Amino acid sequence: DQQVKQNSPSLSVQEGRISILNCDYTNSMFDYFLWYKKYPAEGPTFLISISSIKDKNEDGRFTVFLNKSAKHLSLHIVPSQPGDSAVYFCAASEVSGNTPLVFGKGTRLSVIA
């Protein structure tokens, strides 16, 4: 039973355009969400997070949007750069329930120059 789903295994985007990575979750108790980026042969690197009390969080070229009613979040990267090519993992936790992070299977983003 996957509680966090990233339905697109891969995504290709042209350099300079917007990349939109999507994530759906089923557990309505999740209240904290994170995105991690992973390059080959490296561990996941924290990118950006959002609390359930917000619907948007922005950090430079990266913006995360949260739609609680739809149980959906998305990561927008604008403009996309070749160095953004990596696997992106969505993760969620139920902070009040003291539960560990639950990860999606990841989306491989390829930014084409």
Added chain:
Amino acid sequence: DSGVTQTPKHLITATGQRVTLRCSPRSGDLSVYWYQQSLDQGLQFLIHYYNGEERAKGNILERFSAQQFPDLHSELNLSSLELGDSALYFCASSVVPSGVQETQYFGPGTRLLVL
């Protein structure tokens, strides 16, 4: 560089054997988490230690065990290894225990291959 170190980077062993994976958290971090990533899978949570005490268990097999030592480094022991245990094993650390909004910082992982 996240500040989390893991050794060894690669490990090749045979079925039935036992291995130990080591993790040193970032300076000041009291929480250590272990994850397994098999082919085409997301990161599966195995176990969480906070300041030497086990805090949460995920889908960790009985053949696997872990501990966190007084200097806060952690070891994950995998025994009676099977082919299906071949995976990437990641360690992550954070300052606080789960229960607050915290970010986990990951090490580079140990790639285990069981032949």
